[in-house]
Amino acid sequence: MSIKRFGYMGFEVADVRAWRAFATARLGAMEASASETEATFRIDSRAWRLSVSKGSADDYLFAGYEVDSEQGLQEVKQSLEAHGVAVRVAGQELLAKRGVLGMIWCTDPFGNRVEVYYGGTELFERPFASPTGVSGFQTGDQGIGHYVLNVPDVDAALAFYTKALGFQLADVIDWTIGEGTTLTLYFLYCNGRHHSFAFARLPGKKKLHHFMLQTNSMDDVGLAYDKFDAERAVVMTLGRHTNDHMISFYGATPSGFAVEYGWGAREVTRDWSVVRYDRISIWGHKFLAPA
Structure with a gap:
């Protein structure tokens, strides 16, 4: 790859x-x-x-x-x-x-x-310093996180991102969001991170559903949750996903799409096999009504 x-x-x-x-x-x-x-x-x-x-x-x-x-x-x-x-x-x-x-x-x-x-530019001589004291973000060989797009044709998306760009399919989730409404989400990886990119045919007009940043500490997630909660900006509560096992919450951005802030995801392995899930979370990740 x-x-x-x-x-x-x-x-x-x-x-x-x-x-x-x-x-x-x-x-x-x-x-x-x-x-x-x-x-x-x-x-x-x-x-x-x-x-x-x-x-x-x-x-x-x-x-x-x-x-x-x-x-x-x-x-x-x-x-x-x-x-x-x-x-x-x-x-x-x-x-x-x-x-x-x-x-x-x-x-x-x-x-x-x-x-x-x-050949991206490195600034080792100017170390990263979080203005809120975040201990760090998991990047390095895994990159910066992931994002999820809303696409009109999942077959065309799967063909482009796997065949033309060379991503691998990690797994799929058939997510029921209401009576009679089930969405199939496809999760793709290009390194040890469970997924760097995912897509589905989602409701709404925005292309971007959310992007994710993964921290080095669960405390970083908890502290961020408190900040979002204080502003009534939590979109989905703390929870743990079925497929990557990440503990995370979702918050509102100034642009209307969401950000996922998480910790503790498992990684793909050499003997990884593609499976499907019928739930998006083991626990939590409850939707909250906007303020």
Whole structure:
């Protein structure tokens, strides 16, 4: 598998200032750069991991996946083109903006921008320091976490992300959210993290359902929960998922999609086999009505 990890993510947001406050005070991320129209945030030794750019969508803008070298980049490019995907090579301006050595990008079958890169910028000389005292986020070889997209055609999504991009299917959950309404969620991995990406045909118009950050300590999750709870911004209570076993909660972002904040997920192994579940959580994860 040429793609090694989920490296960064960008959102188009209506209120950059609100996101700057949210990312630092609620999530515990470290602001890396900021202006009236965009901002970037750190959660580890990389120069940035999350980006917000001003716009009306309040939704997904792009996801960046990391390969180890130029050779890996070319392997992904060849795979995409072999599956009929139009691939563009990033110019110097975009490379400089992302802080990477090389990049290609394309769109999935629904127009969602996907970037693949190598050579991200490290800032070991300027250690990550959370403004809220978060002990750290689990990144490294696993990347920054995961995200879940709402797609109109799950078969097309599965074909693109597994065959063209090379992800592996971890498992599926048939999630009943109401009488007669069952959603099938597909969870994909590209390293030891149980899933870096997931998708389903979901209700609502937003592309992005949520993104997830995984902390190094359960206390980090509990402290964040208290912050969200104080603002009546908890969307789903603390719970533990059936498939990755993560203990987490879901909170509201300034853009209307959610953030999952979690700890303790299990990892995929060499002898991993695909299974299905008919519940999304072992316990907890109860929906709360908006304030």
